[in-house]
Amino acid sequence: MPFNQDDTRFYRQDVDSRGQTMSVDERRELLERYLPRPSELRSSSAREQVRDQKRKQRRSRRLRPYLKQRLHLAIYLIIQLLFGIFIRVRQIVSALFQKFIAVRHYHHRTPAYIQKDLKGLSRLPEHLSVILRYDARSDDGLETLLDDVAELAAWSTAAGIPLLSVYEKTGVLKQYMSAVQEIVQQKLVLYFGAPPSTPVLQVFAPNYPSLSPLPSPQINGTTNTNLNLSLLLLSESDGRETLVDLTRTLTEMAQAQKLRPKDITVDLIDTEISASTSVPAPSNNAQRTNGHKKTNGVKHDDTYLPSEPDLLIVFAPVIKLDGYPPWQIRLTEIFCVGDSGGDVSGRSRTRVEYQGFLRALWNYAGAEFRFGS
Amino acid sequence: MGSKQISTFRKWILSSPPAEWALNQLRELLIGAIKHGKVPRHVAFVMDGNRRYARTHRIETVEGHNLGFEALARILEVCYKSGVHTVTIYAFSIENFKRSKHEVDALMDMAKIKLTQLSQHGELLDRYGASIRILGQRSLMKPDVLEAMDRACSMTEHNDKTVLNVCFPYTSRDEITTAVRRTVQEYARPVPQPQPGHERRTPFTEERIKNTLRSQHKNEQDSNEHMKDIEPTAFHSPSSSSTSLASEASAQSDTPPDQQHDLVQEAEAEAEADASSVSSSSTTLPPEVLSSSSSPPTSYTGSPTPKPLSSLAKPPLSQPQYKNFEDISSATINSHLFTASDPPLDLLIRTSGVERLSDFMLWQCHEHTRIVFLNVLWPEFDLWQFLPVLWEWQWRARKEEQMGRLLMGQEVKVD
Numbered sequence: 001m002p003f004n005q006d007d008t009r010f011y012r013q014d015v016d017s018r019g020q021t022m023s024v025d026e027r028r029e030l031l032e033r034y035l036p037r038p039s040e041l042r043s044s045s046a047r048e049q050v051r052d053q054k055r056k057q058r059r060s061r062r063l064r065p066y067l068k069q070r071l072h073l074a075i076y077l078i079i080q081l082l083f084g085i086f087i088r089v090r091q092i093v094s095a096l097f098q099k100f101i102a103v104r105h106y107h108h109r110t111p112a113y114i115q116k117d118l119k120g121l122s123r124l125p126e127h128l129s130v131i132l133r134y135d136a137r138s139d140d141g142l143e144t145l146l147d148d149v150a151e152l153a154a155w156s157t158a159a160g161i162p163l164l165s166v167y168e169k170t171g172v173l174k175q176y177m178s179a180v181q182e183i184v185q186q187k188l189v190l191y192f193g194a195p196p197s198t199p200v201l202q203v204f205a206p207n208y209p210s211l212s213p214l215p216s217p218q219i220n221g222t223t224n225t226n227l228n229l230s231l232l233l234l235s236e237s238d239g240r241e242t243l244v245d246l247t248r249t250l251t252e253m254a255q256a257q258k259l260r261p262k263d264i265t266v267d268l269i270d271t272e273i274s275a276s277t278s279v280p281a282p283s284n285n286a287q288r289t290n291g292h293k294k295t296n297g298v299k300h301d302d303t304y305l306p307s308e309p310d311l312l313i314v315f316a317p318v319i320k321l322d323g324y325p326p327w328q329i330r331l332t333e334i335f336c337v338g339d340s341g342g343d344v345s346g347r348s349r350t351r352v353e354y355q356g357f358l359r360a361l362w363n364y365a366g367a368e369f370r371f372g373s
Numbered sequence: 374m375g376s377k378q379i380s381t382f383r384k385w386i387l388s389s390p391p392a393e394w395a396l397n398q399l400r401e402l403l404i405g406a407i408k409h410g411k412v413p414r415h416v417a418f419v420m421d422g423n424r425r426y427a428r429t430h431r432i433e434t435v436e437g438h439n440l441g442f443e444a445l446a447r448i449l450e451v452c453y454k455s456g457v458h459t460v461t462i463y464a465f466s467i468e469n470f471k472r473s474k475h476e477v478d479a480l481m482d483m484a485k486i487k488l489t490q491l492s493q494h495g496e497l498l499d500r501y502g503a504s505i506r507i508l509g510q511r512s513l514m515k516p517d518v519l520e521a522m523d524r525a526c527s528m529t530e531h532n533d534k535t536v537l538n539v540c541f542p543y544t545s546r547d548e549i550t551t552a553v554r555r556t557v558q559e560y561a562r563p564v565p566q567p568q569p570g571h572e573r574r575t576p577f578t579e580e581r582i583k584n585t586l587r588s589q590h591k592n593e594q595d596s597n598e599h600m601k602d603i604e605p606t607a608f609h610s611p612s613s614s615s616t617s618l619a620s621e622a623s624a625q626s627d628t629p630p631d632q633q634h635d636l637v638q639e640a641e642a643e644a645e646a647d648a649s650s651v652s653s654s655s656t657t658l659p660p661e662v663l664s665s666s667s668s669p670p671t672s673y674t675g676s677p678t679p680k681p682l683s684s685l686a687k688p689p690l691s692q693p694q695y696k697n698f699e700d701i702s703s704a705t706i707n708s709h710l711f712t713a714s715d716p717p718l719d720l721l722i723r724t725s726g727v728e729r730l731s732d733f734m735l736w737q738c739h740e741h742t743r744i745v746f747l748n749v750l751w752p753e754f755d756l757w758q759f760l761p762v763l764w765e766w767q768w769r770a771r772k773e774e775q776m777g778r779l780l781m782g783q784e785v786k787v788d
Contacts, residue, residue: 015439024493031497072405079406080771083764239739240703247553247706251698254561261558266550318769319744326739330546330732334744363728 087339095340102355109191111158117358118159121365125310127163128156129234129332131324132315132352134172142172148315148352149173149180149231150187155357157188157199157229163279163305164231167324171235174205181211184231192227199227206238206277228282230305236323238277243327246272273327274307281305311335313360315352335360400756407455407760410767413719416452417461417734420445422725422750435479440752442487451756453503453535455763459715461538463733467510467547481518484541488521495528502534508711509543510551538712545735552709552736556701559709564694710736718742720766722759724751743769 007030014027105117118124130152135141149166156164166173173180181203192198203211246269253259281303308328314320317339321329337356386392420441427437445462452460464484470477491498491505498504507522514522522541707713718737723730726748730738738744743766749758 012439027490028494028497031494068405072402073409075402075406076409079403079764080410080768083761083768087765087768240706240736243549243553243736244701244703244706247556248698248701250553251557251560251701254557255695255698259557261554261561264550264554264557266544266546269550269553270546319746320741321739321744323740326735327546327549329730329739330735331729333728334730334746335728 091339094338098338098340098353098355098359101359102353105355105358107155107158107354109154111191114155114158115160118361121361123365124159124361125161125333125364127165127306127309127311128161129165129167129309129312129324130315130352131167131312131322133322134168134170136170136172142176145173146176146180146183147187150184151352151354152357153184153201153229153231154187154191155354157227158191159361160227162228162230162281164229165234165277165309166231167234169236169323171237173233174208174235177203177205177208177211177233180231180233188229199229200282201229201231202279202282203231203233204279205233206242230279230282232277232279234277234325239323239325242273242276242325243269269327273325277307277325277328278304279307308332311360311364313337313356315356333364335363403756403760404451404454407763407767411770412456412763413766414457414716415459415461415718415720416457417463417718417721417738418445418448419463419721419723419731419733420751421723421727423752425725426750426752434476435483437752438480438483442483444752444754447755448759449537451759453501457535459536459538461508461540461712461715461718461734463543464539464541465509465543466732467513467542467544468732470513470542481515485518485521488518488525492521492525492528498529499532502532503537504529504532504535505537505539508538508540508548510547513542536715538715540733543711544732545730546732548711549706549736551711552706555709556705560696560698560701562695564696706736712737720745720762722747722762724749724754 011030105113107114107117132145132148134145145168152166153164181201184203185198185201188198188201189195250259250264254261308330309332312324312329312332312334314334314336316336319334319336337353337360387396423437423441424434426440427434430437449460465480469480505525507526511519511522712718712734717740718734719742721734721738721742721744723745724747726746728746730744734742745762747754747758747762
């Protein structure tokens with residue numbers, strides 16, 4: 001328990017004098033008054049303690065700790081009950097709030113509305129990343145996943161975000177890369193109109209050959225829009241496995257005497273990892289000079305889009321990264337869409353909704369930045 | 374000194390003995406209640422918000438850090454009483470060296486004093502089985518702080534009931550890089566070769582085993598005409614070289630010895646000519662692999678010749694043997710991290726409303742860790758903000774367990 005008033009004052013006096021006021025014994029006395037008996041901490045779980053107590057329960061001397069155990073158990077159950085109710089209430093409130101925002105700001109499949117919702121934001125992410133979950137057990141899991149990806153792509157393009165990376169743990173999206181491209185292209189046509197005003201879409205996945213953009217039905221094949229979107233698909237194998245692969249390559253080089261272990265620096269690994277998920281910037285890159293200031297001080301090559309996400313949206317009730325590549329999210333803002341009921345354990349899919357996307361971007365713009373110092 | 378008190382009257386009420394006693398009893402009760410559920414084994418804290426607190430309450434930044442230390446003591450007490458095994462705190466980042474010299478010096482000073490004081494209470498720590506570990510890039514610290522760190526750590530090394538990891542100075546990328554470097558160092562160290570006289574002593578001899586095998590195969594061959602002859606040479610034990618090379622041996626040993634010799638020379642030439650590419654792994658494997666057709670281990674002294682004893686006159690190329698790099702997995706890298714001996718991270722809490730990881734525990738928390746961002750500043754962080762986080766963690770853990778049991782029940786029914 002925290003110190004009482006007099007002890008606090010004494011302690012702070014000691015701190016101010018850089019440890020000269022109290023002697024070792026005085027300090028020990030001070031602390032010992034507050035430390036619990038070691039026997040209380042000995043067994044890690046309370047159930048073990050209850051068992052121990054039961055064994056010694058015969059003597060009435062042990063009655064008090066036993067009663068205490070029982071009391072604690074009762075309180076635990078009461079708390080869990082009350083807390084369960086509290087969580088449900090919170091879920092309802094949050095669901096109502098989200099519905100309110102959804103009604104007030106709906107995209108109507110029109111980029112102009114989306115841009116109006118995002119007007120006046122001080123900054124927008126250049127690399128937006130989302131974590132989605134594929135529900136393999138339901139019948140239309142893949143369809144809904146593809147549709148979600150398409151919607152997110154359309155919203156990001158309308159917002160002027162050049163790179164969207166989608167992380168999905170099992171990597172099912174990578175297997176259906178051409179389907180992804182088709183469906184996203186259809187959605188873009190729906191939002192922006194038929195080519196030539198459709199934004200240019202490119203789909204990438206690390207270690208997979210990138211697909212060429214779908215041929216537009218125009219004869220000359222040019223587009224009159226400077227909007228484009230690069231879509232990067234990530235999965236669990238781009239996380240730890242990539243680092244393990246890099247270690248293996250470095251070990252091989254070291255065994256062949258081409259590399260000394262002390263040459264391995266943070267920069268070396270950084271270069272390699274960013275190269276593995278790098279996406280070349282498209283040629284008509286007018287969006288990147290739209291006046292939004294560079295957020296983190298990382299300098300990157302202008303021929304490649306930034307490999308570190310600026311904002312990561314987790315479409316789940318709690319933030320669990322679930323295998324997302326660890327190296328790149330060093331300075332990424334992480335936003336959780338919130339718990340609105342439905343999937344308590346996080347195992348089923350959270351719906352991807354426009355209001356979640358909006359709230360994430362609003363939150364990002366309002367966030368302060370303080371880089372180390 | 375400025376005001377450290379929220380409101381004088383409220384503070385006066387709260388610090389009167391009956392109120393204090395009541396609050397303490399309540400705290401004990403709540404902490405005791407927590408222990409009846411599932412408790413996270415490893416919790417990490419990012420202690421953010423000291424300076425902002427100092428700014429808003431108009432006190433010195435250093436005072437803010439001192440208050441932060443008090444908050445840390447409170448939270449540690451709650452954690453350990455609840456049964457958490459390991460607590461990791463982010464005390465100082467390598468990026469924080471960019472702060473003003475005055476602040477950095479004050480922080481180092483504070484660390485040194487606290488660690489020295491800690492080392493004076495050795496038996497107190499031993500009583501509770503508490504140990505403290507300092508994780509981070511030691512080369513950036515001044516020697517006097519390093520000395521205090523080492524003393525505190527070595528004094529409590531043998532305790533393992535509860536662990537406090539202080540990340541000072543620490544950056545997760547640096548930790549991962551160090552782990553990779555250590556792995557590479559381990560795998561680039563040549564495996565010690567067995568001396569010619571010191572063979573592995575075992576009651577089983579190769580000759581006898583080979584004879585048994587040969588007679589076995591003869592029997593099989595006699596009984597089954599169509600079965601292909603398996604060369605006894607394929608079953609050479611690799612003696613004391615690494616076992617993974619044996620798989621290469623069995624693949625290669627079908628060729629007769631003189632062809633093997635040519636292969637060896639070819640491989641040598643390839644290995645030397647191959648200056649830039651690291652693509653094919655076979656060229657970097659030492660040529661002794663192919664020499665396993667001869668049984669005595671003398672051929673493993675480093676000379677690349679496959680011919681037995683007679684060709685020891687050839688100058689040894691002294692290509693050392695290494696552990697196979699294909700064995701490197703994420704568990705290997707995990708074991709070289711600073712937190713290798715700790716249980717997996719269950720809960721990561723960051724205060725002061727900032728929603729970034731800021732280079733903390735990236736490798737450890739990117740799988741199943743629950744990340745919580747709280748809007749309270751670190752010096753104000755207390756049991757009342759921490760308990761709801763624990764409750765929620767327990768509640769979700771229970772729900773997941775129930776869900777898991779339900780799913781398993783369903784799957785069993787389907788099957």
